[in-house]
Amino acid sequence: MKLYRLIPSEFHKDYIIKDTDYEFDEEFEGVKELKSNWEELELEKAGGGKNSKILFCFDPNGILFEEELLPTFEKHFENDNVEFLPLKEDEKTWYIMHCCDLADLKHTIDEYLLGNQYYIDKNEFITNKYDTKNVFKLLGKGVVDVIEVELYTEKMVNFINSFGNVGVCFEAVGEVKEL
16 A cells, blocks of 8 residues: 655645744644634635646645535544644635654654655554544654654545546655554
8 A cells, every 4th residue: 555645736836824934834743623712714826727626735735625524524534633724815714734643653754865765564554443544644753752653544635636627646655554
């Protein structure tokens, strides 16, 4: 099973959340639930291109989708630890997907010239039921434990790409295999 990271489309619009700071980005990149204290924030275009019902947010990195897709996303993620946070662009409401799921799995990283490749232990992945998940954040253990990356499964990539004309892309950056 391959694992993916989120990247922007070359042909679609993308956004940032207006008036955020480093502390906000750190909270968003973490796994703590944000919905209970979420204040509706505003979106600002960061790049032009084609419009879509699903677009990329640069700051913080995330998947944006139009309000009409909320029931579909909620149904697809009803058993996953994912929340959908509202954002405004003028009178239009968007939602950004925030993952609250931390995978504490054995893994190794190969560093290449252009980035990292993550290899996750297949037995542990299946035992902890991450094979049924769509998205999770991977914990890197060291002197200080930090969240290394948000990874998406093939199940997630297929779900997003099923909408067609999608303004996000996925890049293969890992694999689940026997370690």
